[in-house]
Amino acid sequence: MFVLASALLAFAVQRAAAHGGVLAYSFGGQWYQGWAPYNSPTGQTSIQRPWSTYNPIQDATASTLACNDDGTSGALQLTATVAAGSKITAYWNQVWPHPYGPMLTYLAQCPGSTCTGVNAQTLKWFKIDQAGLLSGTVANGQWGAGQMINQNSSWTSTIPASVPSGNYLIRFETIALHSLPAQMYPECAQITITGGGNLAPTSNQLVTFPGGYSNSDPGLTVDLYSTAAQSMTSYPIPGPPLYGSSSSGGGGSPGTTVKPTTTAQPTTTVKSTTAVPTTTQAGTVAQYGQCGGQGWTGGTVCVSPYKCTVSNQYYSQCL
Ligand SMILES: *[C@@H]1O[C@H](CO)[C@@H](O)[C@H](O)[C@H]1NC(C)=O
Ligand SMILES: [Cu+2]
Secondary structure: OHHHHHHHHHHHHHHHHOOOOEEEEEEOOEEEEOOOOOOOOOOOOOOEOOEOOOOOEOOOOOOOOOOOOEOOOOOOOOOEEEEOOOEEEEEEOOOOOOOOOOEEEEEEEOOOOOOOOOOHHHOOEEEEEEEOEEEOOOOOOEEHHHHHHHOOOEEEEEOOOOOOOEEEEEEEEEEEOOOOOOEEEEEEEEEEEEOOOOOOOOHHHOEOOOOOOOOOOHHHHOOOOOOHHHOOOOOOOOOOOOOOOOOOOOOOOOOOOOOOOOOOOOOOOOOOOOOOOOOOOOOEEOOOOEEEOOOOOOOOEEOOOOOEEEEEOOEEEEO
16 A cells, blocks of 8 residues: 555656756846645745646647736735846756757736736737757757756846837746647746837747647657658747847747847847747857767867857857
8 A cells, every 4th residue: 555655656756857847947147946736725925826737738729828827916026126137047847858959938918007817818928039950950950958958947038129128927938849739838927127228129029829839730749759850950939039130030930049148229120030040060159059068079170150158067158
């Protein structure tokens, strides 16, 4: 009886550990503990919108896609202040188990003086950061999610300096592609952005959740184990074009492995690069790719202008 019970418990723990979500944030030198989905909601106070399960969302039309089940503001909902142009880091449970798939970060401005009480499904979201296939092939390459794992299971996005000041939800998401249907893991936090600019997202950069993705998106249906995936070197990141990009192209132009290194400034005209994928010469490593670390036998020279930078004993990357 005891043996059975502990076996079941071990199984349950393992299952939970195979999934997860954003458990904390840090920015402005402060640590912000997230909502604890498996604790009693009573008395919990966090900047994160409450959520209730580590399970992934596997349907792009799910009502929970905005901020995860159910993502409405809690009784003791908090909001934190972030300066435009500064960085915010989200921490997933350690060690995040899914290295194949993209990382995506969105903002949505709330009407009125607070996001508290605002239903995330009614908001318009724009994408401020994304990382898809960073190098190699869809079948065997380095992905944004693998990068996140290598960075202490965390992801840092910059709040663009050009974003208008105001109350926002920030939505960090990772999508896992190791099995289909794809697994979406979004969570949201409430922030007030100060010192912002005046570049409003354009209408084609704004989407709802659900609505922003479709179950037939190539970025959600790609089969990593197909023969084609072994030679595919581009991956279309789901969702709208990136905020601040000269966005004539459709959702996440194919092969976009480029992450903006600078945030669009309010007054300057945004460079009209059509996100040309950095040409990777044989032997050179793309931005964010691994270029060193104990046991590393791959390339060690970064594509210009990136430099091989030591993250830790086991991992150096092109930054
Ligand atoms: C790694 O992430 C954990 C939270 O998951 C955090 O407590 C720890 O400080 C982080 N370590 C570093 C070096 O950032
Ligand atoms: Cu999982």
